[in-house]
Amino acid sequence: MQRTVISQVRPWGGEPVDIEIVGETISRITPAGHDHPEALVIDGHEHLALPGFINAHAHVDKSWWGQPWVSYGGEASTQGRIAHEREEREKHGIPAAGATERVLREFLRHGTTATRTHVDVDLGIGLDGIAAVREAEARLEGAIEVELVAFPQDGVIRRDGVLDLLDRAAAEGVENIGGLDPCAIDRDPVAQLDGLFRIAEKHGCGIDIHLHAGGELGAFEYELIIDRTRRSGLHGKVNVAHGFALGQLPEARRAELLAQFSELGISWTTVAPIGSAPLPWTQMRESGMGLGLGTDGIRDLWSPYGDGDLLRVALDFARLHRARYDEDFLHVAQLSTTGGAEFMHRVTHDLVEGARADIVLLDAQNAADAIVRAPARELVVAAGRIVAERGQLVI
Known part of the structure; x- marks a missing residue:
């Protein structure tokens, strides 16, 4: 399966990490900056990352x-x-x-x-x-x-x-x-x-x-x-x-x-x-x-x-x-x-390994900033697929 890495993102506003996706699932989360050979790497620009x-x-x-x-x-x-x-x-x-x-x-x-x-x-x-x-x-x-x-x-x-x-x-x-x-x-x-x-x-x-x-x-x-x-x-x-x-x-x-x-x-x-x-x-x-x-x-x-x-x-x-x-x-x-x-009826829905790869990136400092401003979604990943970029659908 295609390995995709959303790099340099901040889950819930924390420290930057890389989120690796295989198929529909978050397969691995590592500190930002690791090498990911043979993977499609997408730069997350240290945006705030939230679950879908x-x-x-x-x-x-x-x-x-x-x-x-x-x-x-x-x-x-x-x-x-x-x-x-x-x-x-x-x-x-x-x-x-x-x-x-x-x-x-x-x-x-x-x-x-x-x-x-x-x-x-x-x-x-x-x-x-x-x-x-x-x-x-x-x-x-x-x-x-x-x-x-x-x-x-x-x-x-x-x-x-x-x-x-x-x-x-x-x-x-x-x-x-x-x-x-x-x-x-x-x-x-x-x-x-x-x-x-x-x-x-x-x-x-x-x-x-x-x-x-x-x-x-x-x-x-x-x-x-x-x-x-x-x-x-x-x-x-x-x-x-x-x-x-x-x-x-x-x-x-x-x-x-x-x-x-x-x-x-x-x-x-x-x-x-x-x-x-x-x-x-x-x-x-x-x-x-x-x-x-x-x-x-x-x-x-x-x-x-x-x-x-x-x-x-x-x-x-x-x-x-x-x-x-x-x-x-x-x-x-x-x-x-x-x-x-x-x-x-999901047991897990979060930015954790093993969860369905539903990820939303926003140009926001933290959850409070995201709610108050509701900025455009920079990237939306649904079941491992990129479905929207910079506020526009791509499917």
């Missing part, structure tokens, strides 16, 4: 990235957004492999080499969105790894047949099934959660559920999920997305919930939306809870915002949580990279 970013919460199936501008419309509520999307998506070619591939390429350009994405499953499109995302991933020949969540955007119980679609998706190999606001959308939290956990137990897949409710209603939903996770034995297989209530609860109530989340391996993903309550992320980290960052939907019928750059989400997270010290920024950078490993 992991986008732990995306919706790549329904973006209009690269298409003519689409104006925001519809009623500005969850129900209104769902209805508007159902009315408009077909005219904008949603879902389609080509549109999804454009989103994944933009992720790669910004250094994201793996993503967990929710993909709409409903009575109108069936499992077509899943097929489109799988085709888009295949076109990129392993450059970006995609893990799927079959997502019932239009509700689970209120539409007869949606549970059957989720069951089919799980039977056909989708890694996770999703849920959505069991109180507000289906207005029957017991039926929704019982149905989801029954499918997950049957197929051994994970559950990744959107929860937007605040305050005690949100806490009630958490308690139902805790109870079902404990009874089902799905430890380490349940993730809460958004979970805004967690940042709104009194400290004692929150601590009680965090202890149970940690015990059951219930993880969390956030897109750090402006105006939301900060998460108790320090306590989450100290308790061993998984926490990942994601872009959510970008340039879709829900929002005209977003560019696929996870560093910008990291900056939003840092601002929301009042990060000031270099150590805080380092932890945020880890959420964007190594902390996302569990959402892709």
